[in-house]
Amino acid sequence: xxxxxxxxxxxxxxxxxxxxxxxxxxxxxxxxxxxxxxxxxxxxxxxxxxxxxxxxxxxxxxxxxxxxxxxxxxxxxxxxxxxxxxxxxxxxxxxxxxxxxxxxxxxxxxxxxxxxxxxxxxxxxxxxxxxxxxxxxxxxxxxxxxxxxxxxxxxxxxxxxxxxxxxxxxxxxxxxxxxxxxxxxxxxxxxxxxxxxxxxxxxxxxxxxxxxxxxxxxxxxxxxxxxxxxxxxxxxxxxxxxxxxxxxxxxxxxxxxxxxxxxxxxxxxxxxxxxxxxxxxxxxxxxxxxxxxxxxxxxxxxxxxxxxxxxxxxxxxxxxxxxxxxxxxxxxxxxxxxxxxxxxxxxxxxxxxxxxxxxxxxx
Amino acid sequence: xxxxxxxxxxxxxxxxxxxxxxxxxxxxxxxxxxxxxxxxxxxxxxxxxxxxxxxxxxxxxxxxxxxxxxxxxxxxxxxxxxxxxxxxxxxxxxxxxxxxxxxxxxxxxxxxxxxxxxxxxxxxxxxxxxxxxxxxxxxxxxxxxxxxxxxxxxxxxxxxxxxxxxxxxxxxxxxxxxxxxxxxxxxxxxxxxxxxxxxxxxxxxxxxxxxxxxxxxxxxxxxxxxxxxxxxxxxxxxxxxxxxxxxxxxxxxxxxxxxxxxxxxxxxxxxxxxxxxxxxxxxxxxxxxxxxxxxxxxxxxxxxxxxxxxxxxxxxxxxxxxxxxxxxxxxxxxxxxxxxxxxxxxxxxxxxxxxxxxxxxxx
Numbered sequence: 001x002x003x004x005x006x007x008x009x010x011x012x013x014x015x016x017x018x019x020x021x022x023x024x025x026x027x028x029x030x031x032x033x034x035x036x037x038x039x040x041x042x043x044x045x046x047x048x049x050x051x052x053x054x055x056x057x058x059x060x061x062x063x064x065x066x067x068x069x070x071x072x073x074x075x076x077x078x079x080x081x082x083x084x085x086x087x088x089x090x091x092x093x094x095x096x097x098x099x100x101x102x103x104x105x106x107x108x109x110x111x112x113x114x115x116x117x118x119x120x121x122x123x124x125x126x127x128x129x130x131x132x133x134x135x136x137x138x139x140x141x142x143x144x145x146x147x148x149x150x151x152x153x154x155x156x157x158x159x160x161x162x163x164x165x166x167x168x169x170x171x172x173x174x175x176x177x178x179x180x181x182x183x184x185x186x187x188x189x190x191x192x193x194x195x196x197x198x199x200x201x202x203x204x205x206x207x208x209x210x211x212x213x214x215x216x217x218x219x220x221x222x223x224x225x226x227x228x229x230x231x232x233x234x235x236x237x238x239x240x241x242x243x244x245x246x247x248x249x250x251x252x253x254x255x256x257x258x259x260x261x262x263x264x265x266x267x268x269x270x271x272x273x274x275x276x277x278x279x280x281x282x283x284x285x286x287x288x289x290x291x292x293x294x295x296x297x298x299x300x301x302x303x304x305x306x307x308x309x310x311x312x313x314x315x316x317x318x319x320x321x322x323x324x325x326x327x328x329x330x331x332x333x334x335x336x337x338x339x340x341x342x343x344x345x346x347x348x349x350x351x352x353x354x355x356x357x358x359x360x361x362x363x
Numbered sequence: 364x365x366x367x368x369x370x371x372x373x374x375x376x377x378x379x380x381x382x383x384x385x386x387x388x389x390x391x392x393x394x395x396x397x398x399x400x401x402x403x404x405x406x407x408x409x410x411x412x413x414x415x416x417x418x419x420x421x422x423x424x425x426x427x428x429x430x431x432x433x434x435x436x437x438x439x440x441x442x443x444x445x446x447x448x449x450x451x452x453x454x455x456x457x458x459x460x461x462x463x464x465x466x467x468x469x470x471x472x473x474x475x476x477x478x479x480x481x482x483x484x485x486x487x488x489x490x491x492x493x494x495x496x497x498x499x500x501x502x503x504x505x506x507x508x509x510x511x512x513x514x515x516x517x518x519x520x521x522x523x524x525x526x527x528x529x530x531x532x533x534x535x536x537x538x539x540x541x542x543x544x545x546x547x548x549x550x551x552x553x554x555x556x557x558x559x560x561x562x563x564x565x566x567x568x569x570x571x572x573x574x575x576x577x578x579x580x581x582x583x584x585x586x587x588x589x590x591x592x593x594x595x596x597x598x599x600x601x602x603x604x605x606x607x608x609x610x611x612x613x614x615x616x617x618x619x620x621x622x623x624x625x626x627x628x629x630x631x632x633x634x635x636x637x638x639x640x641x642x643x644x645x646x647x648x649x650x651x652x653x654x655x656x657x658x659x660x661x662x663x664x665x666x667x668x669x670x671x672x673x674x675x676x677x678x679x680x681x682x683x684x685x686x687x688x689x690x691x692x693x694x695x696x697x698x699x700x701x702x703x704x705x706x707x708x709x710x711x712x713x714x715x716x717x718x719x720x721x722x723x724x725x726x
Binding site: 075079089115151152 | 438441442445446449450452473476477478479480481502504507509510512513514515516517595596685
C-alpha cells in the first residue's frame, strides 16, 4: 500500500492506494468512531457494499443505494439524500461515506457540504477515474440540464481509500475512461510519465497491481500538487494553476452536454477533448504534429474515442463552450499545450486555429 | 453613516449602516464593475427595487422577483434560481445581489455559494432582523420540512448595505421581530446594552435614526466579534463561541417547526425562546428571577410574544429539539445565561429544570 498526503493545511488528508484496503478498519481513521451514513449505487453495492458494511458495522438504515449512472447526479438526488439524512437524523458530527465512482463521490460530497451547512465525509472511489481524479481536489457537485457540474461546492474529504481490487469488476469502457485522465496528467505536466504510460499501457489494461498503484499514485501526486497551490480554483480569476487540470475538458463538457450526459462516459469525452486540445496546440505551433499524433495514438490504444460524436458540428461546440465555467466575462479560455508535458491557460490564441480544429473534428 | 469591518482575514468585508445608502453607487464597491444578478421578493421590489436598479443600472433579465415569505426558502426555490442564473448565463466572476429580508438573503447567499461552486454576493438587508443578524456571519441556506436551515453553507458576502430608511415600510410585527434579536445581543453579551435598550426601546419603535444606527451597529459589532473567533461554528464541536448566538434559538426552532414556519415570524419565535432560556437559567439559579422577569418585560414591551403557541406541549418541544443542530451524538446542548449579559453553552444542566421550564411554557 502507498499513502499520499494531500497538503491543504488544516484540511490535509491521506489517500491510501493498494489492494485489499476495504476490509482494513484501521484505514478508515476516525470514521469508525462517528455516526455514519453510506451512499453508494446499485452496481457498486452488489460487489463491495458487504465488505464495507461489515468493516464499518453499518445497519440497514445507514445505507442509501442510488441508481447507477450520471443521470443520478442531479438536484433531485440531492433532495432525496437530504430527506434521508434528516429522516435518519444524522447529527452534525456524523460523517458520510461515498462508496462508488465519480457520480456517487460528487453527489455525496456535495450533500456532505450542504447538510446542516457541512459535515465531514470520506471517499472510497471504485473506478479508476474516481481514484485518479474526482477523489482529489475537493470538487463536489451535480449537473444541470444546461451544463455539467454547474451546481456544487469545494469540500475536502477526510480521507480517501483507493482499493485497486475494486477495478477487477470495472467494465472495460470505464477502465478506459479512467486511463484518459491518467494520460491527461502525462500530457499536462510530465512528459516522462507519458513515456512510462506508452510502455505500460498494456500492463494497466490487464490490471497489473504494481502498474496501477504507480499510475494512480503519480496522477494523484500531480493533481494534489496543483490543488495545494490553488484549493478553490480562485487564483487569477480561475486562470491559475488549478485550471490546468481542465486540459481537454472544455471540449469534453461540450460533448457531454450535447449527448445529454448519457451516450458518452466523462473519460471518453475527455479523451476526445485531449485530442482536440493537442490538435489545436499543434496548429498554433506550440507542439509538433508528431507529438499530437503520439497523444492520439496512446488514447486510441487505450480503447478510447478520438473523434466527437457523429453529427456534432463546429457550431454546437461554439454554443456549448460559451457556457463553460472557463468563460470569464465573455472571453473563452482554453487549456492548451505550450509543449508536451506543460499545459498553459490561454485566452489569447488565434481564433482561426480553433476554427480549424473544430472544423477538422466536425462531422 | 457608520461603517463596521467584519474581520475575517481574506474574507474581510464592510457593513455600511445609515440612511439613504441605496442610491450611493460608490458604496456598492466592485459590484458596479461586475456582471450582476439581483434577487428580491415582491414586497421589497415594490418599494426599493427601482432605486437599486437605477443605481446599479440593471436590465430586466438581471432581476428575479420571488414570492415573499419563509415558504420561499426551499430547495425548490434554489432550483428555480439555478435555472435562472444558467438561463441568463451569469459568468463565474459575476456577483449576486440579495435585496430583502432574511429569506432573500439566506436563499440568495446559498445560491451564490453553490452556483458554479461559488460566486460572490452582496447583502442589502431591508428588515431590522436581517440588518442585525442574517447579514453578518456568512450563514446561508434553506429550510426542509423536517427542520429550519437544515441545508446550507457558510458563504461570506463581499459587503453589506444596511439602509435604515428601508425600515420605514416594515410592518410593525417585522420590526418587533428584529428587536427580538437586538435584545438577544444585550442578554447574551452586554448587560449595559440591555440597559440602553430599556431606555431607548420607544425611540427604536418610532424609528429614530440615531437610535437605530446605534442598535444595529452594536448588534453587528457583537456578532462580528463572535463570528471572527469561530467563522464556521466548528470550534469545540459546535459548542464554541459562535454557538452563543443561538441563545433562545433551540426553543425558537422547535416553535417554528411546530407552526410549519408560517404562523410565527422567526424573531417572534426567538422572543419566546429568549424568555424560555432566561426562565431555565433562573431555575438553575444562574440568574435571578428578577433578571428573567426584566428580560421578559422588555420583550413584551417590544410587542413580542412571551409564550409558545397555544396547544404546543412539553413533548412537542422535546421531540423537535432533539433534531436541532445543537444535538451532538444524542446529547442536547442549550445556550443559557450564566449571568445577565453572559451566555454559555451547556449540555450539563439539570434535566428537571428543563422539564419545569417546558411544563411552565406548555398549554
